[in-house]
Amino acid sequence: MFGLLTISIVIYGITWYLERRHEDIKRQVLRNPVESMGIISGVTAYKGKGVTVKYVVNQQKFEIKPSVTTKFYNSVSIGDSVAIVYSKTDPDRAILKYELEKR
DSSP: OHHHHHHHHHHHHHHHHHHHHHHHHHHHHHHSEEEEEEEEEEEEOTTSOEEEEEEEETTEEEEEOOBOOHHHHHHOOTTOEEEEEEESSOTTOEEEHHHHHOO
């Protein structure tokens, strides 16, 4: 019983942290947004759907690995171009543009 409670608390804590981290990144990006394009270089379905997107800003390469919806996951393949939005002041902070449009 105690072990189950502990596991539940740990899982809740990790989920809360990841959601908060994503919202912080999104807030930073929206303070100084720049739209660009990225290339899907990988897809994964292990423990949820996700993609790897590579993009270049001022000849510097960056990569994001966001979780995505099943609909988005099923509509893209490796090599496809996708719209991203990154922070002008910190290009390492980026989100997929569809995340802004899905709400």
